Amino acid sequence: MSVALVGNPNTGKSTLFNALTGYRQRIGNYPGTTVERRAGFLRNVNGRAPIEVVDLPGAYSLAARAADEAIVLDVLLGRGGEDRRPDLIISVVDAANLGRNLFFCTQLLELGVPLVVAMNMMDLAESSGVRINAPALAEELGVLVVPVVATKQIGIDALEKAIIDSLDAPCSDHCPSFPVCVCAELDGLCHSLADGGAGEHHRASRIEAMQTLLDPGGYHESRLVKRCGRGLAEELAERRRRIVSAGESVAEVEARVRYAWIERVLPHVVTRVRPRRRSRSEVADRLLTHRVFGLAVFLLMMGMCFQSVYAWASPIMDAIDGAQKALGGFFTEVIPAGALQSLVVSGVVAGVGAVLAFLPQILILFLFLAILEDCGYMARTAFLLDRWMGLFGLNGKSFIPLLSSFACAVPGIMSTRSIEDRRDRFVTILIAPLMSCSARLPVYVLLIGAFIPATPLLGGLIGLQSATLIAMYFVGAAVAIPVALILKRTVLKGPAQSFLMELPTYKWPSPRIVLYRMYEQGKAFCVSAGTLIFAVAIVVWALGYYPHPAAIAQAHLVEREAAAQAGVSAEALNTRLAEIGRNEAGEYLRQSFLGRMGLWIEPAVKPLGWDWRIGTAAIASFPAREVVVATMGTIYNLGGEQDETSTGLRATLRGATWPDGRPVYNVAVALSIMVFFALCCQCGATLATIKREMHSWAWPVLTFTYMTVLAYVAALATYQIAIRLV
Amino acid sequence: MGRTKFFKQAPRDSRGTRLAIIRRFAIQQSEVDSLGVAMKGTAVHDRLSGMKTGETAAIISIAASQASAKRLADMGFVRGALVEMIRTGRPCLVRIGATCVGLGADHQRSILVLRT
Ligand SMILES: Nc1nc2c(ncn2[C@@H]2O[C@H](COP(=O)(O)OP(=O)(O)O)[C@@H](O)[C@H]2O)c(=O)[nH]1
Numbered sequence: 001m002s003v004a005l006v007g008n009p010n011t012g013k014s015t016l017f018n019a020l021t022g023y024r025q026r027i028g029n030y031p032g033t034t035v036e037r038r039a040g041f042l043r044n045v046n047g048r049a050p051i052e053v054v055d056l057p058g059a060y061s062l063a064a065r066a067a068d069e070a071i072v073l074d075v076l077l078g079r080g081g082e083d084r085r086p087d088l089i090i091s092v093v094d095a096a097n098l099g100r101n102l103f104f105c106t107q108l109l110e111l112g113v114p115l116v117v118a119m120n121m122m123d124l125a126e127s128s129g130v131r132i133n134a135p136a137l138a139e140e141l142g143v144l145v146v147p148v149v150a151t152k153q154i155g156i157d158a159l160e161k162a163i164i165d166s167l168d169a170p171c172s173d174h175c176p177s178f179p180v181c182v183c184a185e186l187d188g189l190c191h192s193l194a195d196g197g198a199g200e201h202h203r204a205s206r207i208e209a210m211q212t213l214l215d216p217g218g219y220h221e222s223r224l225v226k227r228c229g230r231g232l233a234e235e236l237a238e239r240r241r242r243i244v245s246a247g248e249s250v251a252e253v254e255a256r257v258r259y260a261w262i263e264r265v266l267p268h269v270v271t272r273v274r275p276r277r278r279s280r281s282e283v284a285d286r287l288l289t290h291r292v293f294g295l296a297v298f299l300l301m302m303g304m305c306f307q308s309v310y311a312w313a314s315p316i317m318d319a320i321d322g323a324q325k326a327l328g329g330f331f332t333e334v335i336p337a338g339a340l341q342s343l344v345v346s347g348v349v350a351g352v353g354a355v356l357a358f359l360p361q362i363l364i365l366f367l368f369l370a371i372l373e374d375c376g377y378m379a380r381t382a383f384l385l386d387r388w389m390g391l392f393g394l395n396g397k398s399f400i401p402l403l404s405s406f407a408c409a410v411p412g413i414m415s416t417r418s419i420e421d422r423r424d425r426f427v428t429i430l431i432a433p434l435m436s437c438s439a440r441l442p443v444y445v446l447l448i449g450a451f452i453p454a455t456p457l458l459g460g461l462i463g464l465q466s467a468t469l470i471a472m473y474f475v476g477a478a479v480a481i482p483v484a485l486i487l488k489r490t491v492l493k494g495p496a497q498s499f500l501m502e503l504p505t506y507k508w509p510s511p512r513i514v515l516y517r518m519y520e521q522g523k524a525f526c527v528s529a530g531t532l533i534f535a536v537a538i539v540v541w542a543l544g545y546y547p548h549p550a551a552i553a554q555a556h557l558v559e560r561e562a563a564a565q566a567g568v569s570a571e572a573l574n575t576r577l578a579e580i581g582r583n584e585a586g587e588y589l590r591q592s593f594l595g596r597m598g599l600w601i602e603p604a605v606k607p608l609g610w611d612w613r614i615g616t617a618a619i620a621s622f623p624a625r626e627v628v629v630a631t632m633g634t635i636y637n638l639g640g641e642q643d644e645t646s647t648g649l650r651a652t653l654r655g656a657t658w659p660d661g662r663p664v665y666n667v668a669v670a671l672s673i674m675v676f677f678a679l680c681c682q683c684g685a686t687l688a689t690i691k692r693e694m695h696s697w698a699w700p701v702l703t704f705t706y707m708t709v710l711a712y713v714a715a716l717a718t719y720q721i722a723i724r725l726v
Numbered sequence: 727m728g729r730t731k732f733f734k735q736a737p738r739d740s741r742g743t744r745l746a747i748i749r750r751f752a753i754q755q756s757e758v759d760s761l762g763v764a765m766k767g768t769a770v771h772d773r774l775s776g777m778k779t780g781e782t783a784a785i786i787s788i789a790a791s792q793a794s795a796k797r798l799a800d801m802g803f804v805r806g807a808l809v810e811m812i813r814t815g816r817p818c819l820v821r822i823g824a825t826c827v828g829l830g831a832d833h834q835r836s837i838l839v840l841r842t
Contacts, residue, residue: 060800060801061800063796063800065793065797096824097823097824097825098824099802099823099824100801100802100822100823100824100825103800103802128824214796215796216792216793216796217792217793218793218796249795250792251788251792251793251795251796251799252788252795252796252799252804252805254799254800255796255799255800255802255804256799256804256805259802259804259806259807260806263806281826282812282821282826285812285813285819285826286812286813289813289819290813291815379828382828383817383819383828386816386817386828386830387816387817395830396817396828396830420797497830498794498829498830498831498832498833499817499828499829499830499833500797500798500801500827500828500829500830500833501827501828502801502825502826502827502828503819503826503827503828505826
């Protein structure tokens, strides 16, 4: 048995889902897609067999336009296999916005599946001054209607009872009646679909036929035409012509009939007890959607976010750095010198630790985005930036995926599913990896902390370090504009789609939801540090440690003895011995597989100002860019350059030198590395997500190629310009 | 020009009106059929893009491609629905029922309204 939660976006489906299942959920994927399938079990089934609850993505209509709406349809119509078809639909409606929500609800009513209406947000409806008569609505719809307040867990028991009571109830036959001409064409279409062939056509129910007939060029039509051939397309065109000649509009007739029905029903259900006042949300929007003022608020908020990423996280980061050093020291003590000690200290602690040190920054960034999302501001950013997205040849809807990509491109790319136009969606996916995701943050923070002075700018309002960080975030976005325009003019040609988006009412962000999201992202980061980065760190360590020829040890032993017999003071001897130790470690590294590989590629990266170590680290970071920090940690530790007195990798980098003693790093090199990582696509997860969303390997290959070329050229230019200026 | 009450000036005969609508809204012949009622009206007609902040108007018709029209209609932009302009511009912000919706320039131009 399974029941599905269906409704418009932002009606509280997820909140209700959590209330019904008690936060115990399994998150999987729908076959062949990256759309999350959240499922759990009803808490309270009164001794019946377990009932599965599925939370579906939000949709406005059964006439699917966007990819996530298509998922809703496929599930509701049982296309993923009949067993996946829910046995009951919980239609979640927003009581404060009943008119629009009932449109979708009346469509669901015709699916021939038992249905229960969960009328959520009763608290908001009441405070906006309306009284809602649920039994009257139940009477009109012919199904049970349960008022609930999902956030306060009010009405959940009644909803559970209604679900169980309705499972075996007959389906409601109340529905708006359509004009005769439409009904005739529908009957005809149903008939020919049922006659037309075997299998699925028999199940193509009347509502599906309606969505096919009345949504020209829509998802249903293209799907059925693909299956049944051109004949169907011609039949549809003919039937639509007849509807038009009977004086109806094909695209609008369904909405007109349903909304007319709703208009008739609503007065019996909703009574206004207080006159409508301007809601607080509208007052806030007067300010926050203002063309100039709203944009200023937005920029201020973003600036604050980056400043705090930098300022708040520093002390925690230093603590993690310290802990990592202590741990390394501890393992050096307890494990005897040799390959194992080197593996643990240089490979695991130095490598994985270097990445984990950035967890605080990443959590702060996710915290900000989760708050913006949950309070409803995210939709406003889409509204505000619609004109600016015009620069990209896109509309404001593409802005939300791009903004989420600043945290991580993977959820960003997945959230493009709400973009209706296929080409707009693909362009958004292809430029999303250019947005500076949190995995780049470790690279920026490391290099900025080490090489950019903390000069205050604008009278102390912002530091040079934060300003550099912001600049790095801008690089990706700035490059994305020409890339999007070129894509829009060539491979993905098409006009920009006009903006159409609901702006949900503002809400106080729920701490539970915000913290939960932050926790999930933090967990994902730690898991990747514990698996992928761990594995790469070990591979890099092994390549950098072996073959470890004994001849080097012998040569340095001779030197050590010579130093000991030179008869200098104890202090001078110690310094000399430490130097020999470093030389020895450096020699080992140069002779290792990694070292030889690195020297081979050095000519390619030298114009960027990089030495072979940076080049190797960059290549080793192909699976995930934050690995570069781990790899550098391992390489420098192996090379003996991370000495006892330095605090972590930052100081080590400052001390790194070319063989002739010049320091490797300066501001120009740091900038060139940062620019490279700002623009490259070193992220296996992103490429895999692009493949899954676009159903072809050609796109991830294209993405990787264009971004790598771009990154190399830009890093080259940066270095060559900066070295002449600084 | 932006706010002309073109229906008042349009020729009386139906063929002329059709042509006027086609010219003014740059739409296709086939889509004019959906304008039905609009052609008979005599009140103050305009496009949604011509509304001022704070004004309320009733929707008469949508003159857009079928895909756009379907999306707008499903969101509640149907004949007879009342919209209030909250903020003009591109995109503009309107209230329809209890929902705030942002509308881009093309959509604003394609919605015909009757100001009350
Ligand atoms: N006031 C109020 N807010 C609610 C209620 N149910 C959900 N919300 C809030 O509405 C927002 C959207 O809810 P969510 O479950 O994410 O909606 P979904 O998009 O339909 O899954 C969240 O901020 C919830 O806290 C309710 O009954 N009353």
